[in-house]
Amino acid sequence: MDKNFKDAINRRKFLKISALWTGGACIITIPGFTATPYRTLGRSEAEIMDALADAIIPPGEYAGGKDAWVTRFIDQQISSNGYLQHDHDLYKTCLPAMNNDSRGEFGTIFTELDENYQTEYLQAIEAGHYNSGAATRGWGNFTPSAFFNTMRNHCMMGYYGSPIHGGNRDYVSFRMISLF
Amino acid sequence: MANKHVNAIVVGSGAGGGVVAKELSYAGLSVVLFERGGWAKYDDHGDDELTAQRSFPLACFFGPDNERYRRVAVDRQGNKRIVYPNDWAYHNIAACVGSGTVSYGAMAWRFMEEDFTMKSTYGDVEGSTLEDWPITYADLEPYYEKAEWEIGVAGDDYQNPFAPWRNKPHPMPPFPHNREGKLLEEAAKKVGYHPFSIPMLRNSKEFDGRSACIHVLNCVGFACPVDAKNGTQNTVIPKAIETGNCELRIHSQVVKVLTDKSGRATGVEYFDKNDNKHVQTADIVILAASATETPRLLLNSATNLFPNGIGNRHDWVGRNLQGHAYCGADGLFEDETFDGTGPGASVAVCDFAHNNPGIKGGAMLANDFIKLPYAYTGTRPPGAARWGREHKDFQKNYFKRNASIRGPVQEMPNFESRVEVDPDVVDHWGMPVAKISGFKLDEDIRTAEFIADKAEKWLEAAGAYNIWKSIPGTGVSGGQHQAGTCRMGNDPQTSVTDKYGRIHDVDNLFIADGSLHVTNGSFNPVLTIMALGYWVSDYIVKEWKGGNRFR
Incomplete structure (x- = not known):
């Protein structure tokens, strides 16, 4: 327990510091080398996650999932010292699989679909229509609908939870519901 | 030594x-x-909903930790699954x-x-x-x-005609209701229920050298910032x-x-x-x-x-092993029910705790604590979108325009709902962990349906325009009310x-x-x-x- 307390505190301090450092900038460019501020997700994985976050919580009067740093929340939590580290492989496998699996039905990858088609595609995944034979389409041992449910829940945590965990940038969700 | x-x-x-x-x-x-x-x-935890003891989706700040503790959950088909403290099936305390x-x-x-x-x-x-x-x-x-x-x-049992007899009143006066509480108190009277202020292990005035409650939203699931709980x-x-x-x-x-x-x-x-x-x-x-x-x-x-x-x-x-077969109803309102005064859960009725025709036992009914933003994403009428624009609009429109009535239905104990130890799964110290299995009886579900109807009627009288009931599943009960x-x-x-x-x-x-x-x-x-x-x-x-x- 004590160890956990310390971890939680250290983590919080670290997040505060890292928030200061990264500020609003999302990409640091060094000539010949492009890095992302993420610990676990690569550039293309982060882009897919951003698109998903915006599909789950779309932008409007208040920021969508992407601008609220939901991807940053998930990246931090599935990293080796995050609370959701057990879901690391789930994301690493399912993000690219999910992005590619729209080709058959929609003719292109998820991130390039229009919003309406993205919604239609995700509704089909949620309903389990892509579960059959998923392993042969890159989903490994994971079930598409189960991934969707977990990812949806994590988006809610990242958007509506405390910013100390990496999401809910500038308390956007609290402002949206006029909590303050 | x-x-x-x-x-x-x-x-x-x-x-x-x-x-x-x-x-x-x-x-x-x-x-x-x-x-x-x-x-x-409180100073070590603050107001972080994701690790609070109410829904702990990330971890349990108040323990136990996921590193050293685990249990085995057995479902109705007999399938075993290892579960960690921030999983509901762990039944953590x-x-x-x-x-x-x-x-x-x-x-x-x-x-x-x-x-x-x-x-x-x-x-x-x-x-x-x-x-x-x-x-x-x-x-x-x-x-x-x-x-x-x-x-x-803090409480006043004399407001509750169904309260058991007592020799001495509570040491502190009862809590007043916030906007939602007042609305529901009036509505309860309208339908003939007998509402009163819930007795609370919380200070309605300074008590024993500790301060009075300051009505924060983050109460249940959290340590109190002013030690008034x-x-x-x-x-x-x-x-x-x-x-x-x-x-x-x-x-x-x-x-x-x-x-x-x-x-x-x-x-x-x-x-x-x-x-x-x-x-x-x-x-x-x-x-x-x-x-x-x-x-x-x-x-x-x-x-x-x-x-x-x-x-x-x-x-x-x-x-x-038993907890409570929680049931109830949720409702949406035209006007704001939220006035910023926490923690909610102040008005109850004991009209249906006993003496219900054809029912064995029953439950008290009370309004729920104010749900925090993440928890509220799980509060939706049947068929409502769980994500997308409709989800976001709902969250924005109804976070301050809702009320929940809940009742802890008394369960009929059964011999097959139980805690065993599993010799195949050990904790950090090498000791066999608790294995939890069992179910609720049909009788409990029947009572829950009866009680949820009473909750629905209460919300109708309060003017809610979209009301949906919740009836518990048949899985083993326990959780933070675990007993027996x-x-x-x-x-x-x-x-x-x-x-x-x-x-x-x-x-x-x-x-x-x-x-x-x-x-x-x-x-x-x-x-x-x-x-x-x-x-x-x-x-x-x-x-x-x-x-x-x-x-």
């Missing part, structure tokens, strides 16, 4: 254990109070000084007279081990009073330590009750925070580790004399302890937690667990003062 022998060991510093430690140390016994966790403070009494919602219910005589009131129920308690409300009444005055309750950690435990007779030993995981060749308890085996194994001996051992961990300790302490675990000669240890796994009784063949919480087979081994409950009432159980702590202690102290040294 060996630990010094003491008069009494108390395992677990929650609602029951904290009380016992205070009572015994006041009577002059030397006491070691064991707690597997440490102190949980906070692991810190004060346990759940630090982070609870703090409703301070006395059970009603019928709650102690369920079998004689309702007769047999198919598939249930329903039984009367070996003690009555009258036996426990003075100890309820002691809990209310020593730990601190009363648990054992800020009342009886500090008082026990002040006597100089009680040592609180934190970060100490008790793994076994030790017994000698004659079958008497000699002490406990435990691991300190550095995982070093120790023995603490005592004249008396009192287990107050929760309705999951207390039976697990007994089962993990088997010897030649107790081959199936201590107190388990007749296979009753771990049986009859070492029931007290007069017949050693059908119970684990006598009416004073003493294990039938072992003269100097007692239980003082929710495990003792024969039935779990139509109410949140914590005040009853505190009262039982006083009841069990009173017996031990009287024996001790009469010269019984339990040796």
Whole structure:
């Protein structure tokens, strides 16, 4: 327990510091080398996650999932010292699989679909229509609908939870519901 | 170095254990109070919903941790799954000084007279081990009073025509209602219910040197920022330590009750925070580790004399696990119900706790605590979008325009809902973990449907325009209201302890937690667990003062 307390505190301090450092900038460019501020997700994985976050919580009067740093929340939590580290492989496998699996039905990858088609595609995944034979389409041992449910829940945590965990940038969700 | 022998060991510093430690140390016994966790403070946790003890989707700040603890959950088909403390199927109870009494919602219910005589009131129920308690409300009444005055309750039972009789009023006046509470109070009267202000283990005025409640939103699931919520950690435990007779030993995981060749308890085996194994001996051992961990300790302490675990000669240890079959209704409103005054949950009715035609038992009904933003994403009418624009609009439009009415339906205990130990799965210290299996009876679901209708009617009267009911599933119950796994009784063949919480087979081994409950009432159980702590202690102290040294 004590160890956990310390971890939680250290983590919080670290997040505060890292928030200061990264500020609003999302990409640091060094000539010949492009890095992302993420610990676990690569550039293309982060882009897919951003698109998903915006599909789950779309932008409007208040920021969508992407601008609220939901991807940053998930990246931090599935990293080796995050609370959701057990879901690391789930994301690493399912993000690219999910992005590619729209080709058959929609003719292109998820991130390039229009919003309406993205919604239609995700509704089909949620309903389990892509579960059959998923392993042969890159989903490994994971079930598409189960991934969707977990990812949806994590988006809610990242958007509506405390910013100390990496999401809910500038308390956007609290402002949206006029909590303050 | 060996630990010094003491008069009494108390395992677990929650609602029951904290009380016992205070009572015994006041009577002059030397006491070691064991707690597997440490102190949980508001300043270390703040207002983080994702690790609070209400829904803990990321982790349980108040413990236990996911690294060292696990359990096995068995579903209705018999499939086993390893679960961690922040999984609902773990049925966790906070692991810190004060346990759940630090982070609870703090409703301070006395059970009603019928709650102690369920079998004689309702007769047999198919598939249930329903039984009367070996003690009555009258036996426990003075100890309820002691809990209310020593730990601190705000309330006024005279507003509630169904409240059981009492000798003394609550020590603090009841809490006023916020906007939602006032709306629901009026609505309840309109439909003929009898609303009143819920008794709370929370300060409506300064009490015992601690401040009055400041009505934050983050109350249930959190430690209080101004220490206005009363648990054992800020009342009886500090008082026990002040006597100089009680040592609180934190970060100490008790793994076994030790017994000698004659079958008497000699002490406990435990691991300190550095995982070093120790023995603490005592004249008396009192287990107050929760309705999951207390039976697990007994089962993990088997010897030649107790081959199936201590107190388990007749296979009753771990049986009859129950919580509450929570049901209710949610509603949406045109106008804001939210006025920023926390924590919500202030108005209740006891009209349906008993005496419901054709129903066995029932539940009190109360408005729910204000749901925090993440939790509110799970509150949607059937068929509503769980994500996308519709989800976001709903969250924005209704976060401040809703109300929930909930009722803890009293369950009919059943023998197959149980805690066992799983020899194939061990915890950080190599001890077999608790395995939880079972189900609710059809009777419980039928009662829940009846009670949810009453909640729906209440919300209609309040002007809600979209109302949906929630009925519990048939899975095993337990959670933070877990109870019943070492029931007290007069017949050693059908119970684990006598009416004073003493294990039938072992003269100097007692239980003082929710495990003792024969039935779990139509109410949140914590005040009853505190009262039982006083009841069990009173017996031990009287024996001790009469010269019984339990040796």
